Amino acid sequence: MQQVLPAFPLKSLIMNFELLPVVDAMLAIYALPAGMDRFQQYLQLLQGNTPGDMQVPAGGFNPMGKEQTAAQLQLLRSLQAERIMAATLDTLNGGPENGPVFKVALNLADDLHGAWTHHFTTDYDNRFKLSGLIARNYATVVFWTSETYSEELIRRRTLESCHRTRYRISHPPPQTLQEHVAQELYVASQVSYHETHCMADFSLLHEFYTAHAADTDYNIIFDFLYGDEAAAGLNYAQYGIEGEKAGLHYIRHLANGQRK
Incomplete structure (x- = not known):
């Protein structure tokens, strides 16, 4: 990452x-x-x-x-x-x-x-x-x-x-997926999170992020951050992101890894 x-x-x-x-x-x-x-x-x-x-x-x-x-x-x-x-x-x-x-x-x-x-x-x-x-x-x-x-x-x-x-x-308002993640990774790195969220496979989110880091498409960014179910509820395209707020939980996972 x-x-x-x-x-x-x-x-x-x-x-x-x-x-x-x-x-x-x-x-x-x-x-x-x-x-x-x-x-x-x-x-x-x-x-x-x-x-x-x-x-x-x-x-x-x-x-x-x-x-x-x-x-x-x-x-x-x-x-x-x-x-x-x-x-x-x-x-x-x-x-x-x-x-x-x-x-x-x-x-x-x-x-x-x-x-x-x-x-x-x-x-x-x-x-x-x-x-x-x-x-x-x-x-x-x-x-x-x-x-x-x-x-x-x-x-x-x-x-x-x-x-x-x-x-x-x-920093200016984020445009790319990379810039959205960078902002929230900084925020998460400054705050302690005591609860844990089980995700089936963070590596899939990492692969998606790596492939789409430079994208500015709101649909892609939204789906990564909030998951397919949230995207479907708004009639947005889905990209196989499972779990509510999947990308945000992944960012917390990365921040916890940085603190160790």
């Missing part, structure tokens, strides 16, 4: 990360009846007084989220997710007077009931379409209504977001 991965150095840049609390504001919005008033309150939070701009990076929320969305957000609040995030950010900061400050906000994507939230395409966008956030010195830590939350997950997801932001400060 090493021979086909680009060796892009990171910029020598000290960055600070600061929590931008959003949970209480979003819970207040969800307390309103679903309708135009709730949507307008959400737009006010998101855009402030400048339509089309971004005052708070809360674009991952579904403003029309149903009761389950509010319940999951309340669960994150009861776990003190934002406190855990803030403590995690403190471990990354270089000092109060060093480097730019990135505001970091929790987002909750509704992949259970959200009409416009497809888990895999949204996950791709949250990993790789970051230019708008970075231009405004924002980062988002995205959770899903479908997942089980824990302090370890909150801490790890926060680290992933910040290291992904650091990487993208030094």
